[in-house]
Amino acid sequence: MNILRPFSKPFLSSVGGLALYCVTALLLGFSASASAHQECAAPGCAASEPYHGMPAIAAIGARTGKYMEIPEAAKGPSIDPAKGYRIQELGRGLYMVTDNVYQAMFVVHEKGVVLADAPPPLAGFIAKAIREVTGKPITHIIYSHAHVDHIGAAGQLLATLPRRPVIIAHEETQTILARARDPKRPLPGVTFRDKYTLKVGGQRLDLSYHGNGHEPGNIFILAPEQRTLMVVDVIFPGWMPWRRLALAQDIPGYFKQVEKIKSMDFDWLVSGHVARAGTKTDVAMQHEFLQDLKEAAGKALQNTALGEGMDARDQSNPWAVFDNYIDRVAAQCVNALTPKWASRLAAFDVYIWDQCFTMEQSLRLD
Ligand SMILES: [Zn+2]
Known part of the structure; x- marks a missing residue:
């Protein structure tokens, strides 16, 4: 492979020359890595001259020295380090639980709790967070979508519960999970295609599907009374979306879904990520x-x-x-x-x- 040429004999024989070059470069104020970079003229190496008008922001694969500061507006309320998480009431009986990186939501009803998502980083916190506000058991778990980073603590959580809750998800999520055969993500018992309304113990959640805006099966969970919408991995309050538009599998579908969210009427958005509610x-x-x-x-x-x-x-x-x-x-x-x-x-x-x-x-x- 051409890429290995820097280590061929002519290169090794020039190591002495390179050392001299490095010393000179250091004296001139260049870094050793920059000099090594400039020495590589073999096919496949980065060119000694970057593209015309190359941005100062480091390109993919290049090391960044210090990343840009986080704007104040993107920061969330602080977290008690002794706890590791915080809960925030967004409406009657509806709470967001977060470590300021991942977010899950739960709704307390007359006889129990409906949990939406179980991200592994929150695995040790969800039960504690629920116990902060109620002693009632989890009766339902809703999966926002199939990705393991949002529901991968479900299996572990289920093992601790005296009664198995009803798991609700979109039918595409069930298909993905059936293929994955992952004990961390138990299969849903209830699935739907377009809409599903969960009315339980004086609370209501409207689940709906609006196509592939992230991965197939990613749903909207609306609490109409609490004016709270949960949609995961689409909107990132105050932040750049995660890489490659949050790994959206269908970019026009992703744009359409952002339009849809923009057209909806709500006060709070639980977006699955970042430091605060949107x-x-x-x-x-x-x-x-x-x-x-x-x-x-x-x-x-x-x-x-x-x-x-x-x-x-x-x-x-x-x-x-x-x-x-x-x-x-x-x-x-x-x-x-x-x-x-x-x-x-x-x-x-x-x-x-x-x-x-x-x-x-x-x-x-x-
Ligand atoms: Zn995802």
């Missing part, structure tokens, strides 16, 4: 960011020529031609979004390259 303002902000992302990636696709600045010998390698093209499209996209969004969304720098790559790909292919 509001309609957070939804509007993410919607605006997504529109800007789409526009920036679209313009970059239009303004970028194939093959520009490449080694002529690579022009017969279509994969290389597209790698070079897509890199330059993403760089333009990152540059276009940075001035407006870098200080507004937490972790903008962490995932902006991912979002630009995802968006340009969707615009070219979907």
Whole structure:
């Protein structure tokens, strides 16, 4: 493989020269890693000159020295380190439990508790959080979707309960879980396709499905009286979405789902992640960011020529031609979004390259 060439004989024989170069570079104020990088001229290595107009934000795979500061608006209420979690009442008998990274929700009714999601990082906290407000047992568990990071503590929780609760999920979630055969995620006993209303002990939750906005089977859980909506892995209050638009499997479907959430009437959003509950303002902000992302990636696709600045010998390698093209499209996209969004969304720098790559790909292919 060409990539191994730096370790071939001519390279080793030049180690002495490299050492001298490094000392000189250090004296000149360059880092040793930068000098090593510049020494690699073998095919497959990073070019000594970056793309024209390369963003300062480290590209995927490059080490970041210090990430950008988290804006105050993205931070949540502090957590008692002795407890490791906090609960927040969002309406009558409805609580969010969170470690300020993951979120689950529970609703207390006359005879018990309905729990929505059981993320493994909250495994040790959910039962304690419920006991803070009631001694009643868990009667129902709702799965927001099949991903193990949101429901993977369900099996462990079930093993501690005297009576098995009713597990409710979308039918696509059941299909995914049946294939996974994962004891951490027991199969649901009740499934639905479009809508399901859970009325229990004076509380009501409206479950509905709006297509593949994250993965198939990811549902909306609305508590109408408490004006609280739970939708997981779609909106990230105050934060950049997780990488690649939170791994959405269908990007147009994801955009449609954000529109749907924006059109709904609620006060609180339990989004499954980040440090605080969301509001309609957070939804509007993410919607605006997504529109800007789409526009920036679209313009970059239009303004970028194939093959520009490449080694002529690579022009017969279509994969290389597209790698070079897509890199330059993403760089333009990152540059276009940075001035407006870098200080507004937490972790903008962490995932902006991912979002630009995802968006340009969707615009070219979907
Ligand atoms: Zn997920």
